[in-house]
Amino acid sequence: MTGGSTWAESADLARKLSGAGFSGMLYTETSQVPWMQIAAASMAAPDLFFTTGIAVAFPRSPMVSAAVAYELADNTGGRFRLGLGSQVRAHVERRYASEFDKPAARLRDYVEAVKACWRAFNREERLSHDGDFYSMSLLPRDWAPRAHDHEMKVDISAVGPLMTRVAGEVADGVHVHPLHSMHYLEHRLRPDLAAGAARAGRDAADIDLIIPVFACPGDTPEERAPYVEVARRQIAFYGSTPNYAFQFDDLGFEGTTGRIRAKMKAGELDTLGELITDEMLEHFALVAPWDEMADRLLDRYGDHALRVVMYLGERQMRADPAHLAKWGEIATAVRHG
Secondary structure, three states, rough: OOOOOOOOHEEEEHHHHHHHOEEEEEEOOOOOOOOHHHHHHHHHOOOEEEOOOOOOOOOOOOHHHHHHHHHHHHHOOEEEEEEOOOOOOOHHHHHHOOOOOOOOHHHHHHHHHHHHHHHHHHOOOOOOOOOOEEEOOOOOOOOOOOOOOOOOOOOEEOOOHHHHHHHHHHEEEEEEOOOOOHHHHHHHHHHHHHHHHHOOOOOHHEEEEEEEEEEOOOOHHHHHHHHHHHHHHHHHHHOHHHOOOOOOHHOOOOHHHHHHHHHOOOOHHHHHHHHHOOHHHHHHOOOOOOHHHHHHHHHHOOOOOOOOEOOOOHHHHHHHHHHHHHHHHHHHHHOOO
């Protein structure tokens, strides 16, 4: 998992990851749009696979997202997969000046509109989409992109039951939230995904899971400490969202979100991670020696994930070639495990 960087930095990281044994890169959209970084990285490392995890949907017309994704798939030889998400109301309305109402229903319509665009780009049918939020019916031949036959897939991020059911209805895959436990995957996400799939007459087994992991490797507590510290802080940050309180409550850690929010309100941002105990960390992260991490990833996610994404480590990999090589050994072992 990577985010904002220059095109040159993105290309350099891609070359290093490819050489180390990674299979691909997932680009977030926070301070930068992901498209140009992906283009630079794909040219530097033609064997890697790329996805957005996620690109923010609502500020863009479905035509724009569909066209950019179609172009990236064409120029990477099919090594691109579009990941979309709703983001949260404050960002969509106050940062992007876009509409957010009924986000689950809106994203369902958005995904269906993107797929209609792709069918039109492929000359399978005329552009014709008339949904509750998006309507499109014009694509003159001179404005249609060059057709290609690479497979096009669109995934969405989902946490709660409404969005997860939408994923089951219309998406090819789900970007699982980094804040997750196995209890959540087995008792919340998978049943909701199956319910959505059944409603659309689909098989939930055909819907892929892309899962980011707080993996904290190291052979000593001191070596693991930088990873663990960031993991605790990120778990607390995500867990401050009231809609995610159930992630803690389901595991018997009731009131954790309230305590995190109280700390934030008091301005104690630097110590948020202290609220994430070792017991919590066992549920939300993987802490292990370097040579055990691949097996731990396969044991936990082998029956669930199409891809596991390393949330942590980019900073250490950029700074320390030894860490890059060790992460590469984990990536290679997982790919062939």
